[in-house]
Amino acid sequence: MKSKLKILRAERDWSQAQLAEALGVSRQTINAIETGRYDPSLPLAFKMAKLFGCSIEEIFFPDEIEK
Amino acid sequence: MNTEERRSLGNDEIRTIIMTAITGGAFGLLYGYGFEFSLWLGVSIGALFGVAIGFRISIKPPKMEYPMSIFRRIMMAATFFLLTSFGYSYLLDQDLSQAQQYWAAILPLLGWAALIISIGVAIANLDELQRRIQTEAIAIGFAGTAVFVGGYALFQFSGLAEVNVGVVIFPMSVFWLIGKLWTLWRYR
Numbered sequence: 147m148k149s150k151l152k153i154l155r156a157e158r159d160w161s162q163a164q165l166a167e168a169l170g171v172s173r174q175t176i177n178a179i180e181t182g183r184y185d186p187s188l189p190l191a192f193k194m195a196k197l198f199g200c201s202i203e204e205i206f207f208p209d210e211i212e213k
Numbered sequence: 214m215n216t217e218e219r220r221s222l223g224n225d226e227i228r229t230i231i232m233t234a235i236t237g238g239a240f241g242l243l244y245g246y247g248f249e250f251s252l253w254l255g256v257s258i259g260a261l262f263g264v265a266i267g268f269r270i271s272i273k274p275p276k277m278e279y280p281m282s283i284f285r286r287i288m289m290a291a292t293f294f295l296l297t298s299f300g301y302s303y304l305l306d307q308d309l310s311q312a313q314q315y316w317a318a319i320l321p322l323l324g325w326a327a328l329i330i331s332i333g334v335a336i337a338n339l340d341e342l343q344r345r346i347q348t349e350a351i352a353i354g355f356a357g358t359a360v361f362v363g364g365y366a367l368f369q370f371s372g373l374a375e376v377n378v379g380v381v382i383f384p385m386s387v388f389w390l391i392g393k394l395w396t397l398w399r400y401r
Contacts, residue, residue, distance in 0.1 A: 175342040178400045187341050 149206045152180045154198050169193050222271060229281050230267035232288045237263020239295035246302055283335045290331035294324030346396045353392025358385045 155165050155176075162180070166173040169190065178184035185206075186194070195202045222230075238260035245255020270284070297320045304317040336347050361384045369375060 171340040172343055174400070175340050178342055183400050184342055184345075190341060 147185045147206055148182055148209055149179060151176070151194070151205060154200075154205065155180075165197075168197055225281050226271035229271050229285055230264055232285045232292075233263040233267030233270070234260045235263065236288045236292045236295070237261070237266070239292045239299070243295050243299045243302070246299055280338070283338055287328075287331050287335055290324075290327040294321070294328045297321045297324035342400060346393065346400060349396040350389055350392035353395065354385055354389030357388030357391065361388070 151165075155162070160168075162173045162176045166176045169176070170193075171190065175184065175186075179186055191202045191206060194205055198205065238256045240263070241255035241257065241259020242252060243255075244259070245252045271281075301317055301320045304320070305314065309317060336344055339347065358381065362381060365373065365376075
């Protein structure tokens with residue numbers, strides 16, 4: 147699964163550590179999600195969507211779809 | 214972000230260093246007694262080794278960072294485990310009756326229980342990726358140990374020396390470490 151997490155984070159000028167703190171996870175988790183090596187759980191995805199004020203589909207999308 | 218960043222020593226780091234020193238001291242006490250050299254020497258070397266590890270972890274945290282309070286809790290349980298193991302070894306060397314020896318054997322089991330509970334609580338406190346890494350590492354450790362023990366049992370039929378079942382902790386630790394490194398690399 148791919149994500150726009152890095153772009154959304156950059157738009158807000160947040161570091162991985164700041165985003166991790168806001169979501170209550172480790173910085174490594176944010177890094178693994180951004181690099182596409184780890185797919186977050188649904189509760190974490192919802193938390194991210196709430197934090198960025200968008201829907202989950204706007205952050206995450208399947209590998210074959212490029213946004 | 215630079216994960217290799219060095220930290221200065223705050224209260225949290227000093228508490229970690231003290232805890233690892235105590236655990237190291239307990240380890241030295243057990244080995245000093247087991248290998249029959251000076252207990253003070255064992256405790257001192259163990260504590261120094263513990264300080265070195267605590268210092269290293271505090272100023273240069275591992276790439277996959279965990280809350281230090283979780284690490285300290287595990288160290289506390291490990292200290293209890295080492296001390297109960299020492300108590301067991303000491304009691305066995307006394308002139309105990311058979312029934313008393315059975316009771317003494319319960320002592321390290323309390324230490325094991327504390328260690329398992331602290332690890333369980335620690336895993337429950339990790340975030341989802343860290344929990345997955347630990348779970349996969351434990352699964353690899355478990356499977357590796359099963360294959361190793363099963364394989365060794367077959368070689369025993371061919372004349373390989375019988376060993377104390379307690380040594381199973383060593384292959385288990387090695388396989389857990391391999392599993393941890395493998396999963397850390399996967400989610401790097």
